[in-house]
Amino acid sequence: MIPIIKITNREKITPAHQMMTLLFSIMAGLFAIGLIFLAFGVNPVFAMMKIFTGSFGSMYGIKETVTKAIPLILIGVGLAIAFRAKFWNIGAESQLLMGAIFGTWVGLNWGPHLPAPMIIPLMFLAGFIGGALWGLIPAFLKIRFSINEVISTLMMNYICAEFLTFLIVGPWKGKTKFGFPYTDDLPASAILGVIPGSRIHYVTLIVALLVVFILGVIIYKTRFGYEVRVIGENPEAARYAGIDFFRTTLIIMAISGGVAGLAGVGEVAGIHHYLSYPASISSGYGFTAIIVAWLAKLNPFFVIVAGIFFAGILVGGDAIQISLGLPAATVQIFNGTLLVFLIMGDYFLKHRITFKNNRMPHGEPDPQ
Amino acid sequence: MEDLIVSVAQRTLIAGTPLLIGTIGEVICERSGILNLGVEGVMSIGAVAAFVVTFYTQNLWLGLMAAVLAGMLISIIHAVASVSLQSNQVVSGLALTMLGLGISSLAGKPYVGKSLTEKMNTVAIPFLSDIPILGKILFVQSPFFYMAIVLALAAWFILEHTELGIKIRSTGENPKATEAQGINVSLIRYGCILVGGGFSGMAGANLSISYSKLWIEGMTAGRGWIVIALTIFALWNPMRAMIGAFLFGGIFVMQYLLQPLGISPSLLAMLPYMATLLVLVMIGIKDSKKLNAPAMLGEPYKRGER
Numbered sequence: 304m305i306p307i308i309k310i311t312n313r314e315k316i317t318p319a320h321q322m323m324t325l326l327f328s329i330m331a332g333l334f335a336i337g338l339i340f341l342a343f344g345v346n347p348v349f350a351m352m353k354i355f356t357g358s359f360g361s362m363y364g365i366k367e368t369v370t371k372a373i374p375l376i377l378i379g380v381g382l383a384i385a386f387r388a389k390f391w392n393i394g395a396e397s398q399l400l401m402g403a404i405f406g407t408w409v410g411l412n413w414g415p416h417l418p419a420p421m422i423i424p425l426m427f428l429a430g431f432i433g434g435a436l437w438g439l440i441p442a443f444l445k446i447r448f449s450i451n452e453v454i455s456t457l458m459m460n461y462i463c464a465e466f467l468t469f470l471i472v473g474p475w476k477g478k479t480k481f482g483f484p485y486t487d488d489l490p491a492s493a494i495l496g497v498i499p500g501s502r503i504h505y506v507t508l509i510v511a512l513l514v515v516f517i518l519g520v521i522i523y524k525t526r527f528g529y530e531v532r533v534i535g536e537n538p539e540a541a542r543y544a545g546i547d548f549f550r551t552t553l554i555i556m557a558i559s560g561g562v563a564g565l566a567g568v569g570e571v572a573g574i575h576h577y578l579s580y581p582a583s584i585s586s587g588y589g590f591t592a593i594i595v596a597w598l599a600k601l602n603p604f605f606v607i608v609a610g611i612f613f614a615g616i617l618v619g620g621d622a623i624q625i626s627l628g629l630p631a632a633t634v635q636i637f638n639g640t641l642l643v644f645l646i647m648g649d650y651f652l653k654h655r656i657t658f659k660n661n662r663m664p665h666g667e668p669d670p671q
Numbered sequence: 672m673e674d675l676i677v678s679v680a681q682r683t684l685i686a687g688t689p690l691l692i693g694t695i696g697e698v699i700c701e702r703s704g705i706l707n708l709g710v711e712g713v714m715s716i717g718a719v720a721a722f723v724v725t726f727y728t729q730n731l732w733l734g735l736m737a738a739v740l741a742g743m744l745i746s747i748i749h750a751v752a753s754v755s756l757q758s759n760q761v762v763s764g765l766a767l768t769m770l771g772l773g774i775s776s777l778a779g780k781p782y783v784g785k786s787l788t789e790k791m792n793t794v795a796i797p798f799l800s801d802i803p804i805l806g807k808i809l810f811v812q813s814p815f816f817y818m819a820i821v822l823a824l825a826a827w828f829i830l831e832h833t834e835l836g837i838k839i840r841s842t843g844e845n846p847k848a849t850e851a852q853g854i855n856v857s858l859i860r861y862g863c864i865l866v867g868g869g870f871s872g873m874a875g876a877n878l879s880i881s882y883s884k885l886w887i888e889g890m891t892a893g894r895g896w897i898v899i900a901l902t903i904f905a906l907w908n909p910m911r912a913m914i915g916a917f918l919f920g921g922i923f924v925m926q927y928l929l930q931p932l933g934i935s936p937s938l939l940a941m942l943p944y945m946a947t948l949l950v951l952v953m954i955g956i957k958d959s960k961k962l963n964a965p966a967m968l969g970e971p972y973k974r975g976e977r
Contacts, residue, residue, distance in 0.1 A: 448955025
């Protein structure tokens, strides 16, 4: 007997419903990830346990999780704004790097002459400008030449990574680094303090939380935020409402790129203290933040929770890399699978599925 | 001098072949109205599948088949998400890329540093390869090159001159009217996504069993993204895809040609990505509305809705 499946639009979506769908999506996603692990001969229960204990199971893990949540929150909140306007900024990875490059330049050149209270704000400012400029290029290309931003931002990721490599093996190579491709260390005044016994550079953490608050207010309480939402939801209506698409897109990308640039300064001044290879400055934060923004439903405040969750996965991912000898890109499986299940969850949130069957009474099966 | 020209031209075609194969697949997929940003991940899956199967069976053709099959299988995810569940195709494609890169690195981990005993050898076509200069360039090539050319011609013929092609194109232009003609839009789109995935898988195989004979993480190096740009450059036409793919092949080769001049390798490595942006700018300078993009590209289609 074939049950008749009936799909109708769900008229009302309650917050509770949203929460349940989200939880189910994550659970189902984790289950699928377990299956992938199993397929490649990795014990899924052990791997999952290891990820959890590695990230949230010890004081060290928690500190590391917070440390990695800082860039994820900063970038995630910027992406949430861009994605709201349906600007698919996939270039946060290089906007971060550009911020790191600009910030390091200021730190290395002005740091020896200025005290910390002056140099550190200047570095963050430079980082914001660097990220914003790098983010404005694809915005301009989209407006002026209608170039798809997914491609332009991605190409710029590669270009920026090569540019950074060029700098550190060439003109910026440190005199004190014995021929290694690193810049010199930042002067003491340009280095961010950490919470003792951890790597949590709290200044960047405070900056991140401030950015979340400011952007949250902008999105929900200002006319600009309203314009961003209208452009994303209905570009046609935005035009009739007299919203300046060009101006709004440029501002959005300046913000989105700029905050990624702040994250870049935080990584250099808070953790590494010098510029090195792109892959060591950012372990794919720009890409992971895409899912952070999506998991947070593009809500700036939820980005904090989603950022901590994914930071946990990154830290736990490091733990299983070491204990199980898995490659670094394993964490991409988490990212990809969870993203798939999150977007699938959206479908079940928006639609009501009912089975009409002699045996089965009318009812609602669970969303997965 | 003649040797240099022949060698550069040969290598241009070799470097352009995986790009061409991938672009044909993406053209077919996008013509049906589906944007698939998963190419980079699917290519990577194809590369690892081809390597592993060839490694154990010592049969390059089985490796190629495995890559095509793996590419189709993993693309089902995008099909379900973008067609059945009407999800956002940008996000779903990105998810596919992440998943593909992750799974391929996990699956390929035991094979890093190992090498195949042989790779797909060049085949000289009798008589044609005896033509001076051109013969050596065009007719002493890897089977992947010949297959890519044949597939490009076939894809062009099917899309432009057969009933199936009309169905695919009208699905991308106006799914509602297509459905009214009694054509199953979902079926066409599923088919095109799977075929596109097969092509991406084949492009990956090209890299791991013909271009080189090993697997390394990140060996696709952004080619999947260049393919998506080339699809626009090709104006969704497999014939034009040939021009674009080999143009880019030339840029890949140029990196190595310019290196002896003392230019930093990092700056040279930017060339393909810069060229991609430049090409898109050049297309953008023309009226973008005349680009002939499938009208409903990237738009989910929901049956029975206006």
